[in-house]
Amino acid sequence: MTTVALHTRLLAGKEADYDRIHAVIPTELDAALRDAGVHGWTIYRSGRELFHLVECDDYAAMRAFLRDHPANIPWQARMDELLEVGDDYSGSDTGISLVWALPAEPAR
Template identity: 30%
Template structure:
């Protein structure tokens, strides 16, 4: 499996709402993510900096996460989450990719 990690930023004061919306993730979005080859997707919050750390395990043979921004469901989710996070002009979250430097 391929591993991908990145950070995003939460606007302070939105921690509970961010978590609530993810607990109620839309079934069609969960299906879309799985169809794009995302086998696991975890998001952690550093409350001191409001940094979200995301980690994905991708099925290499089925992995197509680069196609997600073209999908209407993904764009609708971004619009739904835009009031909680730092975003780009297209409402996608501002993402900082992380480089893997160690594994055990």
Template identity: 30%
Template sequence: MERFAWKATVKEGKLEEYKYRHANIWPEMKQVLKEAGISNYTIWNVGNELFGYFECEKGVAYAEKYQAESPVVDKWNEYMKDVMVMEMDPKTGAQPKMQQVFFLP
């Protein structure tokens, strides 16, 4: 199982709205994530910084490709752009990969 981590920024004054939207994530968005092989998806924040982590049962490349081709993900990203700033990798259409520097199994 591959792991994936990403980071982003919540726009000033939008953290509570960001949390609200994730507490009410669309069922179709959850389904896309599951179909992409994503599990154990967690997002943390400190101030306006976000850190996300998930595991990819079918591999990171598959998860990236599946999400990049999903109109639901496109719709979700459009919905979220007023509350957060997240750069997307133009090659994968997903969040840029963070590089792992330590792992304790």
């Protein structure tokens, strides 16, 4: 399993809409994400800045699976109305580079 960090930005004034829409995602999208190998997707928001942590089997494969999925297409169209820069759907992104992480166990 891999963890990928992502960053997106909301259009000004869309914060409440984004929070409301994400309160409960469509069941079809939930199922599609799980079928694509997603084990967890957490989103943090600071103002208009969104930070995502995606835990999945294979990020590139997940993106390819969802690119034309009938549950994902309307969801992405909805997100395009809220985000400053929409997704290009190519799946070629690799996320934010990891700089440092506190190890689970201290160095000895």
